[in-house]
Amino acid sequence: MKYKRALLALIYTLGIIMLAFCNNAAAQEKGQKVRLAKIIIDSSQLENYKAALTEEIEASLRLERGVLTLYAVAEKENPTHITILEIYADEDAYKAHLQTPHFIKYKTGTKNMVKSLELVETIPLMPAMKIK
Amino acid sequence: MKYKRALLALIYTLGIIMLAFCNNAAAQEKGQKVRLAKIIIDSSQLENYKAALTEEIEASLRLERGVLTLYAVAEKENPTHITILEIYADEDAYKAHLQTPHFIKYKTGTKNMVKSLELVETIPLMPAMKIK
Numbered sequence: 476m477k478y479k480r481a482l483l484a485l486i487y488t489l490g491i492i493m494l495a496f497c498n499n500a501a502a503q504e505k506g507q508k509v510r511l512a513k514i515i516i517d518s519s520q521l522e523n524y525k526a527a528l529t530e531e532i533e534a535s536l537r538l539e540r541g542v543l544t545l546y547a548v549a550e551k552e553n554p555t556h557i558t559i560l561e562i563y564a565d566e567d568a569y570k571a572h573l574q575t576p577h578f579i580k581y582k583t584g585t586k587n588m589v590k591s592l593e594l595v596e597t598i599p600l601m602p603a604m605k606i607k
Numbered sequence: 608m609k610y611k612r613a614l615l616a617l618i619y620t621l622g623i624i625m626l627a628f629c630n631n632a633a634a635q636e637k638g639q640k641v642r643l644a645k646i647i648i649d650s651s652q653l654e655n656y657k658a659a660l661t662e663e664i665e666a667s668l669r670l671e672r673g674v675l676t677l678y679a680v681a682e683k684e685n686p687t688h689i690t691i692l693e694i695y696a697d698e699d700a701y702k703a704h705l706q707t708p709h710f711i712k713y714k715t716g717t718k719n720m721v722k723s724l725e726l727v728e729t730i731p732l733m734p735a736m737k738i739k
Contacts (some may be wrong), residue, residue: 476738484672509680511680511682511690525732527710528732529732529733531738532732532733533733536736536739540739542739543738543739544694544736544737544738544739545736546678546731546738547728547731547732547733547736548641548643548692548729548730548731548732549713549729549732550643550727550728550729551727551728551729552727552728554730557732558643558729560680560692561685562738589734593683595682596682596683596684597681597682597683597690598680598681598683598686599678599679599680600657600660600661600664600679600680600681600689600715601664601665604664604668604677604678604679604738605675605676605737605738606675606676606678606694606736606737606738607668607672607674607675607676
């Protein structure tokens with residue numbers, strides 16, 4: 476009887492450990508989605524594009540917990556060349572972002588301003604990195 | 608006598624306003640330096656390079672108030688292609704960074720690992736942007 480109890484306790488403990496292990500693996504798999512969007516804009520539409528992008532980024536950061544940053548820069552020597560460092564909490568946060576009214580408005584509104592769009596999936600060197 | 612005082616007060620006030628205006632203009636001129644470093648690494652040295660870069664970034668963020676971020680990513684499809692979003696508080700902070708022991712150690716230590724380096728000066732769309 477005493478051994479049976481000890482055995483049950485052991486099985487229970489092993490179960491807890493396995494559960495913790497699986498959860499951890501799932502968390503790692505569902506890690507941050509980090510991407511570089513490389514965009515070239517029609518120069519005659521650059522100011523309109525920037526206004527639309529600013530509005531979209533402002534709304535995304537304010538309304539979506541899972542959008543961790545959308546850091547956009549324009550090259551000084553080629554101002555129509557925009558790069559955005561996009562960080563989403565996970566793949567689900569990214570999928571949810573695509574369905575938001577502000578993203579859909581931006582995407583449809585800027586369709587004819589964008590000459591090319593390259594989406595480059597990346598792995599961050601230090602995923603906990605912030606901006607001071 | 609009364610008018611003279613009022614005139615002096617007016618000149619003093621105008622002086623303060625002009626000083627504030629000039630300070631503001633100087634602050635804007637001395638604004639953030641935001642850059643993309645695009646680096647291609649010798650594939651046989653990739654792990655050594657990443658270790659050296661991680662050490663350098665960790666030290667820069669910890670020891671230098673003016674280094675606001677060094678967010679490094681590797682492309683998933685081309686892991687030897689590294690991009691770093693570099694944000695410095697201003698040009699002086701960047702110049703000071705170049706003189707630090709950790710930067711000099713990184714620069715000399717990785718010289719033979721780097722196949723190409725392109726430094727692209729940029730203008731941020733929203734300079735106050737952070738990472739949540």
